[in-house]
Amino acid sequence: MLRLPYRSYLYSYPHKTAYREFPSPLPLRELWASEPAESFFLYMHIPFCGARCGFCNLFTLPDKRANVHEQYVDALERQARQWGPVTSHKPYARFAIGGGTPTLLPARQLKRLFDIAVKDMKVDLQQVSISVETSPETITKEKLAILRDHRVDRVSMGIQSFVAEESAAIFRPQDPAEVYRALDKLTKNRFPILNLDLIYGLPGQTEDTWMYSLQEALRFDPEEIFLYPLYTREHTIVKPDDIRQHGEDQRLAYYTLARDYLIGRGYVQSSMRRFAKAGTTSMKQLLDYSCQEEGMVGLGCGARSYTRHVHYASRYGVSRQATASIIADYVAADDYSTADYGFVLGPDEQKRRFILKALLHREGLRLADYHQRFGSLPADDYPELNLPLLSGMAYEKDGTMYLSDEGLSCSDAIGDWLISAEVRERMEGFVLA
Missing domain, CATH: 3.80.30.20 (tm_1862 like domain)
Incomplete structure (x- = not known):
């Protein structure tokens, strides 16, 4: 487990x-x-x-x-x-x-x-x-x-x-x-x-x-x-x-x-x-928006923006001194027309993101959607995805991979497990101010 x-x-x-x-x-x-x-x-x-x-x-x-x-x-x-x-x-x-x-x-x-x-x-x-x-x-x-x-x-x-x-x-x-x-x-x-x-x-x-x-x-x-x-x-x-x-x-x-x-x-x-x-939703006639959260426009200091290929934001801090300094730089700025801090997603990271954003929700990972975008199947790209299927933490039905109840309860562990080596190295090397 x-x-x-x-x-x-x-x-x-x-x-x-x-x-x-x-x-x-x-x-x-x-x-x-x-x-x-x-x-x-x-x-x-x-x-x-x-x-x-x-x-x-x-x-x-x-x-x-x-x-x-x-x-x-x-x-x-x-x-x-x-x-x-x-x-x-x-x-x-x-x-x-x-x-x-x-x-x-x-x-x-x-x-x-x-x-x-x-x-x-x-x-x-x-x-x-x-x-x-x-x-x-x-x-x-x-x-x-x-x-x-x-x-x-x-x-x-x-x-x-x-x-x-x-x-x-x-x-x-x-x-x-x-x-x-x-x-x-x-x-x-x-x-x-x-x-x-x-x-x-x-x-x-x-x-x-x-x-x-x-x-x-x-x-x-x-x-x-x-x-x-x-x-x-x-x-x-x-x-x-x-x-x-x-x-x-x-x-x-x-x-x-x-x-x-x-x-x-x-x-x-x-x-x-x-x-x-059951049935909770906005009362408005809404446009469709993918759970993948691409096309997120993040305004304000601390907000993150997501395009398919690039994620960007202001710098990140937690201490009062670091946060106040970052906000002060934002408030003093005149030009917000470029991104200078973030992450460029190559094909591997785009695939991992797609899997994570779908699999950790009850709607599940539709294999046809993945194939349409990437031209392959998740288990072919990441054979380790067979492990939750074999352990009972996930199951496949009608072309969709879902987490079981036990799998949902372990979502944080599954999310951590699917992090790439490059991203993990960067996370571990980050110095938080």
Whole structure:
């Protein structure tokens, strides 16, 4: 059985720690002119939050100053004015604002993000699925009205735990009363999709407190729930010794308990982490957009952009000093027309990405789709893919390779296992500031 210590997971491939400076800057106009995706995904990154949680290694900076937020949105608007003519020649199917905490921004700056999307990036808010991340302490009537007026159809809120002691143990300043207040406001606004995030394996957590948090979340009838194991990573406040009480088998037990509970209440599992009510979707008539996430336009410092052949971003840091420095460089820039940091995907990495992005989701890896793109079959290119088939962690049906229930529970190990030697060497050689 494949197993991996709970320290990381791949939500994209290649991993951001495999990115390096390009030998020479790449003109974005050329990158996007040749991008074959039929529709694009616009992502805006707001790298500010109220406080850094103990498990977080995302590109975020605890900073509540309104003037800092305004200067950042000014820079994002400059970037959008340069990128719009380059990336808006095809329609956008999705638009997401993440972070950090986008709703930490003052209401005026939050509204500007939508104005920038429409005016500079040519996003049709009537036609795209729009997702915004938030946090309990930033929910206000005025900000929810902005989201509703701009046709946001998915709001995602990280709660992690309804138990105050567990939140405190991961250095998350969160009052349960404030969580309930925020959830009441969200449910009264009736966004089509409410997503709630919870974490298992927290210091001091037991099966009873874990299920308590899950049951409290279900009281608000969310359309989606994401379940994350607690990871420790370089530069996170929570360290491996803080979570020693939860061994791998116990974490798996927490996951299995919650999975079975949610499925028993009508939720459908689409990945190791995502559970959604059957039929959950945007109410809009949406353009098709591949789960491969090619054609992702990442605006803002810390956002990643994906074309089929090149992934690029600003530099990555976690410490306050490194993050503040990278943001300062972004805000001071005048020219955003080239990519100078990222990863160029050759044929092997494109194949691995295709397999990972498909196989780790319930939809599975369609062999005909792979063959159409690459002219071969996955098992011919990577004979090791027969191992999960032989071990019962995957199965093949009607020309599609799926992970079994056991395979889904081991998604992180499978993702890690499929990393190429080159990408792994780069990841291991990355020095995180």
